[in-house]
Amino acid sequence: MPHSSVAADAGIGYGCRELTQYIEFRDAAALYARVFRYTESEYALNTNLLTALTRNGGSAIGAFDDDGTLIGFAYGFAGCETDGSVFHYSQAAAVDPEHQGRGVGQALKLAQRTVALGWGQRIMRWTFDPLLSRNAHFNLNALGAVGIAFEPDYYARPDTDRLVVAWDLCAETPAVRRAVPPPPALGRRDWGRAVADDGGRWIAVPARPDDLAADDRAILRRDLARTMTDAFQRGEILVAAVRLDEQTAVYRATPGEGTA
Numbered sequence: 001m002p003h004s005s006v007a008a009d010a011g012i013g014y015g016c017r018e019l020t021q022y023i024e025f026r027d028a029a030a031l032y033a034r035v036f037r038y039t040e041s042e043y044a045l046n047t048n049l050l051t052a053l054t055r056n057g058g059s060a061i062g063a064f065d066d067d068g069t070l071i072g073f074a075y076g077f078a079g080c081e082t083d084g085s086v087f088h089y090s091q092a093a094a095v096d097p098e099h100q101g102r103g104v105g106q107a108l109k110l111a112q113r114t115v116a117l118g119w120g121q122r123i124m125r126w127t128f129d130p131l132l133s134r135n136a137h138f139n140l141n142a143l144g145a146v147g148i149a150f151e152p153d154y155y156a157r158p159d160t161d162r163l164v165v166a167w168d169l170c171a172e173t174p175a176v177r178r179a180v181p182p183p184p185a186l187g188r189r190d191w192g193r194a195v196a197d198d199g200g201r202w203i204a205v206p207a208r209p210d211d212l213a214a215d216d217r218a219i220l221r222r223d224l225a226r227t228m229t230d231a232f233q234r235g236e237i238l239v240a241a242v243r244l245d246e247q248t249a250v251y252r253a254t255p256g257e258g259t260a
Contacts, residue, residue, distance in 0.1 A: 015064040016111035028073040035094035074108040088116035090126040127162035131209040133249030136241035147238030150228035192223030200254035
């Protein structure tokens with residue numbers, strides 16, 4: 001059965017709640033397309049689908065400003081492993097550009113967490129482009145998720161490599177659970193490869209990937225795919241992401257089991 005009000009007060013400083021009305025789903029679909037600059041119909045969100053998700057183990061969360069204007073949106077659905085274990089899969093979160101960097105994304109995720117727990121789902125998963133170190137810092141450091149897998153061409157087309165993360169919705173806060181050592185001084189020559197220390201490894205990526213030429217980006221993606229695939233085959237997980245300077249950021253990989 002649907003949980004139409006379970007996230008009503010879950011936001012931090014924003015009116016985050018589940019969407020229930022057709023006009024809300026329509027506005028959310030429009031915000032999603034605008035934020036991600038989607039113009040092709042194949043990437044559009046279906047309002048009927050969003051309605052069905054909220055009634056069958058999924059989520060459609062809106063963040064509203066003081067005037068009641070929709071400024072953020074996140075949605076997800078119930079996922080299942082082959083062994084029957086379930087989780088909440090968060091497909092996307094979009095925040096109006098004028099409100100980005102103000103905690104709206106975190107408020108949406110926390111509200112989505114409340115919805116997932118209401119459905120009895122204790123784990124949340126989602127994916128992001130591993131070249132986006134700012135997203136990595138938010139997912140791993142701020143929320144406390146961990147990187148558990150690397151998926152090349154996740155959306156069955158080139159340039160869609162994704163890092164899969166899992167968030168234990170019942171875990172302690174990241175500050176209690178996480179302690180990472182100071183990273184080494186790495187630079188451009190280290191992008192896409194791993195550097196080991198006593199407790200784990202550091203995987204370097206560019207801090208500003210959009211500045212790369214297309215050929216350089218393709219080479220980096222190839223190197224990063226090889227390095228991250230190797231890390232997960234070793235049984236490592238990614239527990240943090242740190243920006244070193246204007247050029248370079250790093251992931252922290254440590255031995256351990258990923259969240260189910």
